[in-house]
Amino acid sequence: MQSVFEQDLERLVKQYDQPGPRYTSYPTVPVWPQGSFGREYAEALEAEGTKDRGISIYLHIPFCRTLCTFCGCNKVITRDAELVERYLKALEQEMAAVAKGLGQRKTLSQLHLGGGTPTFLSLDQLTRLTEMLKHHFEIDLEGEWALEANPRVTTAEQLEGLFDLGFRRVSFGIQDIDPEVQRAINRNQTSTQSEEAFSVSKKLGYQSINFDLVYGLPLQTRVKFRKTLDTVSKMRPDRLAVYSFAHLPWMFKAHERALREQDLPTAQEKIGLYLDTVRHFTKEGYVMIGMDHFALPGDELALALEKRTLHRNFMGYTTLHGLAQIGLGVSAISDFGDSYWQNPKELDDYLEQASDPKPQRGMKLDEDDRLRRQVIEGLMCHGEIRFDEFGGNGFDFQEYFKDTREAFEGFEADGLVRLDPDCIKLTDSGRLFMRNLAMPFDRYLQSTSTPRFSRTV
Numbered sequence: 001m002q003s004v005f006e007q008d009l010e011r012l013v014k015q016y017d018q019p020g021p022r023y024t025s026y027p028t029v030p031v032w033p034q035g036s037f038g039r040e041y042a043e044a045l046e047a048e049g050t051k052d053r054g055i056s057i058y059l060h061i062p063f064c065r066t067l068c069t070f071c072g073c074n075k076v077i078t079r080d081a082e083l084v085e086r087y088l089k090a091l092e093q094e095m096a097a098v099a100k101g102l103g104q105r106k107t108l109s110q111l112h113l114g115g116g117t118p119t120f121l122s123l124d125q126l127t128r129l130t131e132m133l134k135h136h137f138e139i140d141l142e143g144e145w146a147l148e149a150n151p152r153v154t155t156a157e158q159l160e161g162l163f164d165l166g167f168r169r170v171s172f173g174i175q176d177i178d179p180e181v182q183r184a185i186n187r188n189q190t191s192t193q194s195e196e197a198f199s200v201s202k203k204l205g206y207q208s209i210n211f212d213l214v215y216g217l218p219l220q221t222r223v224k225f226r227k228t229l230d231t232v233s234k235m236r237p238d239r240l241a242v243y244s245f246a247h248l249p250w251m252f253k254a255h256e257r258a259l260r261e262q263d264l265p266t267a268q269e270k271i272g273l274y275l276d277t278v279r280h281f282t283k284e285g286y287v288m289i290g291m292d293h294f295a296l297p298g299d300e301l302a303l304a305l306e307k308r309t310l311h312r313n314f315m316g317y318t319t320l321h322g323l324a325q326i327g328l329g330v331s332a333i334s335d336f337g338d339s340y341w342q343n344p345k346e347l348d349d350y351l352e353q354a355s356d357p358k359p360q361r362g363m364k365l366d367e368d369d370r371l372r373r374q375v376i377e378g379l380m381c382h383g384e385i386r387f388d389e390f391g392g393n394g395f396d397f398q399e400y401f402k403d404t405r406e407a408f409e410g411f412e413a414d415g416l417v418r419l420d421p422d423c424i425k426l427t428d429s430g431r432l433f434m435r436n437l438a439m440p441f442d443r444y445l446q447s448t449s450t451p452r453f454s455r456t457v
């Protein structure tokens, strides 16, 4: 029988399940102007070069051996060794151009290899990549080096070699351990592969091991997904990211056609999967971080949540702040000097411009953008908005955002928030609909007519 909470939730899901951003950035990527921003990017790099702060590099390796049909990432399925070498060469050219553009030798304090599948590259290729970085940047020996790895293609030798190169954080894609679900998404990954990836990393001394799961995948049921939750929590990874399946058929026509719509859980079932996830990991002693992350209590993310020093960026929740974020590689995003940039999303376009980078999207944030970005980040990281934290002396938050008042009164009536005189506080139910609660602060949302976002539930 359904509890009162779940009956109430059924009504809320019907009301709030709608397309909406995940707010890894504000303004969101689809509203950044498109074009060719070579000159503007060069100017932004030059300005950043005059600042005395370190950098964080996100390096995108798009390659994968096979296609997982649920995947919304920028990836290239290939076995073409020559193409991979051309890509590495382009990365080297881009790195050199960015380092030159910055003008001063910057300290690299954070490195994230994302994909696609970074461990698609051989250890020799990965070593070459880190050599390139050492050549162009000053390496902060206390810096944080992380990578994403697919257990199906990651060997113990690679994990050991990467550890020797300085990587201390690794994130493994698991998604779901059920064989039927795996078949439906074309991703056959045995539990042994996942367990070995975990135990090898643990033995080597990786300080933080993360697992990615996805809920809302075809053929997932609450009963079967509980088994996945049980299996992964027994390993006790330091962190878990449990993403809501972003179904984007208009973006990935070719492979998402392979997903059968009738196999997808309904919005109601999907929220049930999420509730089970939250209950399970909380019971297992994990701390819930924002929208879709969980961490062991001693983990930096959990500590940052407690201290209100948690932040959110393109890679999700993070403890690092104040670094210029520079994206290298196809589709990679940069965020520094109050501007966002995105490299070309097509591989051929990226290869062509790498030696003289020309982002294909770019946006400079005005004062209003920066304020709204801070409000949305606060809401998603701390689950509350304290009015006195925004806008400086004499700033009247409620007056400035008076257009959002009606929406928030509605949220309060639905039990999603509590409106205090000096603060908006999310309730437990509100945390399930965080994306919806951020949306009234999004000034651009009304202008996007095509379905560019996945659904909020």
Ligand SMILES: C[S@@+](CC[C@H](N)C(=O)[O-])C[C@H]1O[C@@H](n2cnc3c(N)ncnc32)[C@H](O)[C@@H]1O
Pocket: 070, 071, 072, 073, 114, 115, 116, 117, 148, 149, 150, 151, 172, 173, 174, 175, 212, 213, 214, 243, 244, 245, 246, 247, 248
């Ligand atoms: C770029 S992938 C890298 C992981 C690695 N390639 C692997 O498959 O193991 C990062 C994570 O994004 C998540 N992801 C990919 N497509 C998604 C989608 N459509 N909706 C929600 N999460 C998705 C998956 O959990 C995946 O592990």
Ligand code: SF4
Pocket: 063, 064, 066, 067, 068, 071, 072, 073, 075, 115, 116, 117, 150, 173
């Ligand atoms: S989930 Fe990972 S391995 Fe699968 S296609 Fe996406 S990036 Fe590649």
